[in-house]
Amino acid sequence: MTDKMKAIGYQFSDASPTYFEQDIPEAKGHDLLIKISAIAVNPIDTKVKASITTRLETPRILGWDAVGTVISAGENTTLLNVGDNVFYAGDISRPGCYAQYQLVDERIAAKAPLVLKPEQSAAMPLASITAWEALFSRLKIFPRYDADKTILIIGGAGGVGSIAIQLAKVVANLNVIATASRPETEQWCRRLGADHIIDHNADLIGQYRMLNIEKPDYILCLANTDQYFDAMAALIAPEGMICSLVNSETKYDMNVLKTKSAGFIWEFMFTRPMFKTKNMTAQHNILTNIATMLDEGKIISTLQQTMGPITPDNITKAHQQLQTGQTIGKIALTAME
């Protein structure tokens, strides 16, 4: 007889989340079975929820940020072992972490930081992988070679921005301009290392000009891409690159980037696990680097709030908080009771 576990699922976009029971899955191949000790929520959770437009027989388990202990390991695993305390974002095409147990491919997981509480570690994987891939795989910033360059990070205080600012300073040593619109978010961005702050609710081009610094070689847009495309195209330096995370709903006049030999690229952290790219183990390596940097105090956890244990009510509260668009850093929850 297979053991059962509790999970929280969604059967329809408008329905409230509810507990349900299912078999604890078995770890095969590259998979690890994880007993979850803490999770964090992300904007992608509410986007996936909103996409459930026909009533599901089996509820969908959301959640793509977790820390926990390896309970068993598939026959092809080589990177991590039973008993390891690991953290990971996971794969959007598989069940998430609003549950007691979860399977994750070891190639996209790594040993969790040693010095942090589970909630602090849970706040890190998805945003760290996203920020790292955006800076180093998409914008192709080379730490020593590009050290004199400038990056503009639109939406500096959110989950990804809070790590991107730190990595842009600590790893790449760039000149970092971040956007923030409130005194508390401005202060948070400065604490993380931003050199200049401008307000994304006011005229970006005019404010940037007032800084009297060179045009940004890189722009990382963590806010609404459609809203900022024209300003980014005007601001980007010759030979510059723009990276964005949020789906576009309009078409873009790419020709405005032509004379500058500039470009635009997306970062979507689930590309590697979804397409099982040859380099998907890069996410294991990124998380290993992040854990080391956290343990050595080179970067800090972006956890700002813990909502209590994983329950339907606490999850709903966390989603509501995310949807205000005013969240600083990350919101975590502790293991299901």
Added chain:
Amino acid sequence: MTDKMKAIGYQFSDASPTYFEQDIPEAKGHDLLIKISAIAVNPIDTKVKASITTRLETPRILGWDAVGTVISAGENTTLLNVGDNVFYAGDISRPGCYAQYQLVDERIAAKAPLVLKPEQSAAMPLASITAWEALFSRLKIFPRYDADKTILIIGGAGGVGSIAIQLAKVVANLNVIATASRPETEQWCRRLGADHIIDHNADLIGQYRMLNIEKPDYILCLANTDQYFDAMAALIAPEGMICSLVNSETKYDMNVLKTKSAGFIWEFMFTRPMFKTKNMTAQHNILTNIATMLDEGKIISTLQQTMGPITPDNITKAHQQLQTGQTIGKIALTAME
């Protein structure tokens, strides 16, 4: 009294080119004064000609591919000397090379190949800089690191394509799929090193699938960008990058690249000289590399046809040939008589 030189100029887009006389310019700053021994024509020449929509008092001198001898050098020059035989594309915002003499910034010129005839060298600069920047500065291909990857080059037999195929094989060791639509262009692309040929006048996606190889990590589009954008977006591999040269006239749905974390970037070889970027000397270095590779026989000149000396008639014939869209490699002209 200043010495005079002959040049060929355009006063209006529809007018025929005519000889005119002007003072031989003086080399100052980073400039070199060049006595021109051969030139080549490029599609940009006819585009600039078409852009002359009001009658000019002083005729515009076109032409951005030349080889010649340094006659005098400005006070800030350090890379090249009087007497050097040099080759260069030049700067689109300055007078071109349909003339006896021309000024060029030494940071975008280099010593010409030793073993080639002037016409063979003149065929190389603009297309070599464009192909090199597209592959290594825009697509950011890293020769050893990316050696197992695949590039699709749309329009393989033209001026830029003929060099891009060679550099993609010789420098980067990529798997190269080039497009060609006629037996003679297919043969030319294979001679330059292309591993597979597909026809850009037929269904690219279907033909690519028939090759039974992995999706292209890189696509370099040397043909009409608008015509190929949708096919390129469908074909590009996850984490892939598309580079294009020809201005767009429509807007693009960038969202189709999102799930793949893919991107799009322009290459315009006049970006560095026009914006006087800090790294504009990179073009001196590219041309120095190209000259060495030509002298060592690692790549071949893409010259296919010499039209005789620079005269209004020969220039017009060369433009007509270019505008057929059927040109293989490059067309050169020898010095004004």
